[in-house]
Amino acid sequence: MKSRLEKLKGTCVGIAGCGGLGSNCAIALARAGVGHLVIADFDIVAAENLDRQYYFLNQVGEKKVLALRENIRKAAPEIKVDAHELRLGPDEIVRIFKDCQVIVEAFDRADQKLMLIETVSERFPDKFIVAGSGLAGYGRNNALRTRRLGSLFICGDETSEVSEELPPLAPRVGIVAGMQANQVLEIVLDDLRPGSGDDVWDE
Amino acid sequence: MKITLNNSEVSMSGETFSVRQMLELMKFTFPMIVVKVNGHLVSKEEYDRVFVGDGDSVEAIHLISGG
Numbered sequence: 001m002k003s004r005l006e007k008l009k010g011t012c013v014g015i016a017g018c019g020g021l022g023s024n025c026a027i028a029l030a031r032a033g034v035g036h037l038v039i040a041d042f043d044i045v046a047a048e049n050l051d052r053q054y055y056f057l058n059q060v061g062e063k064k065v066l067a068l069r070e071n072i073r074k075a076a077p078e079i080k081v082d083a084h085e086l087r088l089g090p091d092e093i094v095r096i097f098k099d100c101q102v103i104v105e106a107f108d109r110a111d112q113k114l115m116l117i118e119t120v121s122e123r124f125p126d127k128f129i130v131a132g133s134g135l136a137g138y139g140r141n142n143a144l145r146t147r148r149l150g151s152l153f154i155c156g157d158e159t160s161e162v163s164e165e166l167p168p169l170a171p172r173v174g175i176v177a178g179m180q181a182n183q184v185l186e187i188v189l190d191d192l193r194p195g196s197g198d199d200v201w202d203e
Numbered sequence: 204m205k206i207t208l209n210n211s212e213v214s215m216s217g218e219t220f221s222v223r224q225m226l227e228l229m230k231f232t233f234p235m236i237v238v239k240v241n242g243h244l245v246s247k248e249e250y251d252r253v254f255v256g257d258g259d260s261v262e263a264i265h266l267i268s269g270g
Contacts, residue, residue, distance in 0.1 A: 107270050108269065110234065110235035110267060111234075111235055113266045114237065117244070117266075121244045132270050133264065133265065134265070134267040134269070136269050147264060149239050150239070150242060152237065154237070154264050154266075158264060158267060161268055162269035
């Protein structure tokens with residue numbers, strides 16, 4: 001039987017979006033020992049991202065995927081990182097994530113989240129998706145949870161939408177990103193299988 | 204009719220509903236929702252074409268912006 005570290009080293013995880021969820025989730029997975037990450041984003045690092053995203057002041061103005069690859073390698077020098085600077089649509093998702101066992105949905109907009117879930121479910125029914133939904137504001141630790149629908153896991157409170165009154169803040173964004181990374185580890189290390197027979201509704 | 208919605212049994216007065224009608228009746232109010240009927244993902248374009256009837260199992264989760 002493979003050891004935990006061998007299993008993680010042989011795992012490829014896709015990260016769709018390198019903002020608050022994606023950057024923090026990628027770092028957690030790299031530190032935990034995942035051997036190969038495929039990261040994608042079209043954006044550049046802005047000063048206002050530093051309040052919750054895994055970037056630093058000297059990286060403002062750099063492409064997020066390149067800045068994140070640099071930060072991942074500082075934390076985990078052995079890791080392989082494929083960085084794709086592009087806007088992800090269905091075709092790009094199919095092309096760049098085809099070798100990943102699990103895809104982390106880390107987009108900002110809800111319509112993009114749904115696009116990724118529909119694309120992966122249709123084109124890669126055997127791949128797991130770990131999505132984030134509802135993380136704005138502060139407090140309410142116990143409202144954050146993970147629910148499973150077959151090959152899809154959704155982490156978050158499913159209600160807190162980002163707005164001017166309810167901004168995304170580092171602790172809750174980091175918790176949900178950590179929940180996503182934690183779920184990836186469970187999928188890989190416990191050999192979870194897609195399929196709707198074992199959905200979890202634990203409320 | 205009785206359906207299972209997110210693992211709870213729900214009684215609805217009527218024989219059959221489209222996915223769109225069912226979501227409205229069950230007060231799913233945000234615009235983006237992941238919907239599965241009997242384990243199959245129903246895309247947004249299919250909301251008026253896919254119907255839910257007695258004994259069906261429906262799962263629906265809101266997708267909320269922020270990431």
